[in-house]
Amino acid sequence: MTTRGMSRAARSGLSILTVVVVLVALWEGYKVLWTALEWSWPVRPDNRTLPHTWDILGALFQPAQRNGPPLLWVEAKAASLTLREALVGFLIGGAVGFWLGVLFVRSATAERAFMPYVVASQTVPIIAIAPMVVVWGGRLALPQWLTISIIAAYLTFFPVVINTVRGLRSPETTSMELMRSYASTPRETLWKVQVPAALPYIFTALKVSAAASVIGAIVGELPAGFRGGLGRDLLQFSQQFTAAPQKLFAAVLIAGIAGMLFVGLVTVAEHRWVAASARQKTDWQTTQVVG
Amino acid sequence: MTALVVEARGVGKTFGSGPEQTQALHGIDMQIAPGDFISLIGPSGCGKSTLLRLIGDLASPSVGELTVNGKTPGQARLDRNYGIVFQSATLLDWRTVEKNVELPLEIMGFESEARAVKAQEMLSLVQLDRFAGHYPWQLSGGMQQRVAIARALAFNPSLLLMDEPFGALDEMTRELMQQEVLRLWQETGTTVVFVTHSIPEAVFLSTRVLVMSPRPGTISDEIPIDLAVRRDEDTREDSRYFALITEVREALRRGERGTKT
Numbered sequence: 001m002t003t004r005g006m007s008r009a010a011r012s013g014l015s016i017l018t019v020v021v022v023l024v025a026l027w028e029g030y031k032v033l034w035t036a037l038e039w040s041w042p043v044r045p046d047n048r049t050l051p052h053t054w055d056i057l058g059a060l061f062q063p064a065q066r067n068g069p070p071l072l073w074v075e076a077k078a079a080s081l082t083l084r085e086a087l088v089g090f091l092i093g094g095a096v097g098f099w100l101g102v103l104f105v106r107s108a109t110a111e112r113a114f115m116p117y118v119v120a121s122q123t124v125p126i127i128a129i130a131p132m133v134v135v136w137g138g139r140l141a142l143p144q145w146l147t148i149s150i151i152a153a154y155l156t157f158f159p160v161v162i163n164t165v166r167g168l169r170s171p172e173t174t175s176m177e178l179m180r181s182y183a184s185t186p187r188e189t190l191w192k193v194q195v196p197a198a199l200p201y202i203f204t205a206l207k208v209s210a211a212a213s214v215i216g217a218i219v220g221e222l223p224a225g226f227r228g229g230l231g232r233d234l235l236q237f238s239q240q241f242t243a244a245p246q247k248l249f250a251a252v253l254i255a256g257i258a259g260m261l262f263v264g265l266v267t268v269a270e271h272r273w274v275a276a277s278a279r280q281k282t283d284w285q286t287t288q289v290v291g
Numbered sequence: 292m293t294a295l296v297v298e299a300r301g302v303g304k305t306f307g308s309g310p311e312q313t314q315a316l317h318g319i320d321m322q323i324a325p326g327d328f329i330s331l332i333g334p335s336g337c338g339k340s341t342l343l344r345l346i347g348d349l350a351s352p353s354v355g356e357l358t359v360n361g362k363t364p365g366q367a368r369l370d371r372n373y374g375i376v377f378q379s380a381t382l383l384d385w386r387t388v389e390k391n392v393e394l395p396l397e398i399m400g401f402e403s404e405a406r407a408v409k410a411q412e413m414l415s416l417v418q419l420d421r422f423a424g425h426y427p428w429q430l431s432g433g434m435q436q437r438v439a440i441a442r443a444l445a446f447n448p449s450l451l452l453m454d455e456p457f458g459a460l461d462e463m464t465r466e467l468m469q470q471e472v473l474r475l476w477q478e479t480g481t482t483v484v485f486v487t488h489s490i491p492e493a494v495f496l497s498t499r500v501l502v503m504s505p506r507p508g509t510i511s512d513e514i515p516i517d518l519a520v521r522r523d524e525d526t527r528e529d530s531r532y533f534a535l536i537t538e539v540r541e542a543l544r545r546g547e548r549g550t551k552t
Contacts, residue, residue, distance in 0.1 A: 172379070172381055174377045174379060174381040175381050175383070177349050177375070177377075178375060178377075178381060178395075179398070180348075180349065180368070181347060181348075181349070181368060181373045181374075181375045182371065182394075182395045182398045182399065183368055183369045183370075183371055183398075184398045188398050192394065192397070192398070193383065196383070196385050197383075
């Protein structure tokens with residue numbers, strides 16, 4: 001079989017499918033082999049610790065509660081709520097990160113004064129920050145979802161700051177000197193030279209941030225006591241792990257897919273906005289080598 | 292008497308301070324008239340690029356007086372008197388050739404139609420009109436440098452500053468580009484200050500060659516080039532051309548000896 005002549009989408013679909021098949025085979029193979037050899041390290045192969053892949057998948061189609069809708073339906077709804085919080089957090093964090101980056105590149109004093117705190121902010125664990133934000137949000141009478149978004153933004157902004165600073169500094173010195181010779185204003189230089197040059201850097205950060213914002217939203221839901229999101233369900237299912245391990249695995253699967261969906265959206269935006277010239281450049285160089 | 296484009300009196304440039312201090316330029320006096328094609332030539336470290344940067348307000352003199360079109364270099368920059376071409380073309384990868392040429396015009400507030408007309412005109416001047424829609428990375432090094440020249444001339448600057456613009460090109464391309472620059476200079480009447488370390492290039496292009504010597508960088512000789520204004524491939528085989536090359540070479544040697552004693 002050859003992958004040549006298939007569309008780009010078909011090829012990537014095929015490779016995703018291959019990876020899924022391999023992972024399932026490894027999982028089930030581990031269970032069979034470890035059971036046969038009576039090994040229990042590092043993870044016991046029994047169904048309470050490592051449920052069968054089909055049991056995990058099956059759990060999605062069984063009611064979450066007696067006579068309730070199937071787990072898949074419940075978790076998909078939960079994921080859509082959590083994703084919405086994550087998206088708002090991502091937008092807030094992305095904007096804050098970008099403008100902090102601009103500020104730092106514009107002013108060395110600001111960078112020296114604030115950059116250490118930006119870095120320090122990420123060494124404080126999110127589970128320590130989240131309850132504080134929840135309390136403050138409550139004082140300010142912010143809606144619960146917005147409080148959670150702010151917690152997500154806290155995880156989002158950091159990669160964006162770092163990469164924006166790097167990207168805005170990426171143009172050649174001579175490019176900046178040419179802009180100076182045109183008597184360009186700092187704003188024109190920013191939008192016409194620095195930001196376009198920084199876009200590949202910024203999008204790399206946004207992909208990291210998209211995944212981080214989903215984590216931030218899930219973690220933020222816990223101290224907020226938010227019902228209906230993925231956070232609460234993951235906590236509940238982990239408490240029920242010994243009784244019904246497949247439920248936790250199923251919920252984790254949904255959370256993972258939600259995160260991937262978000263990162264995928266950012267990648268689509270990246271292809272739309274930046275990669276056009278970069279991709280053409282690669283194609284062009286490839287054809288030059290061939291032809 | 293016509294107004295000078297560049298006038299320097301006792302210009303010096305020192306980098307750093309204390310024991311780290313180095314004197315890059317010292318006691319520079321020069322006068323450049325409208326329509327001149329001046330080459331700055333000298334060994335590495337003689338400060339020729341620094342001098343060009345002072346003229347173009349990319350750095351400021353430590354001492355002395357420097358005027359461009361009778362103004363401070365800073366004012367001349369704000370008045371958009373400079374077109375600059377560096378050794379690397381520094382085109383923006385995400386803009387087409389045409390949009391690259393339009394960049395300075397955008398910043399100077401030209402309407403989009405005027406920009407397109409001007410860019411087309413400049414691109415045909417450097418004979419690249421067929422490549423307006425290409426991206427810079429689809430062009431050869433020589434073509435990229437021609438785009439950079441078109442961009443520098445797009446807003447009719449009164450002074451074109453070129454810092455070893457053909458340093459990265461092969462010999463054949465380099466000679467073609469020299470012809471091209473001479474043609475553009477004659478067609479536009481711009482004043483050019485050209486930094487190079489190639490003696491034949493300096494002689495072939497210039498109306499006057501300023502020979503510089505290092506430590507501290509200073510102008511040690513000034514050689515008027517009395518070749519005919521129209522120069523072509525035959526010029527490169529002219530005996531006067533060779534005599535001038537020898538003259539510049541001698542001046543460079545004198546400059547080096549001067550620093551050793």
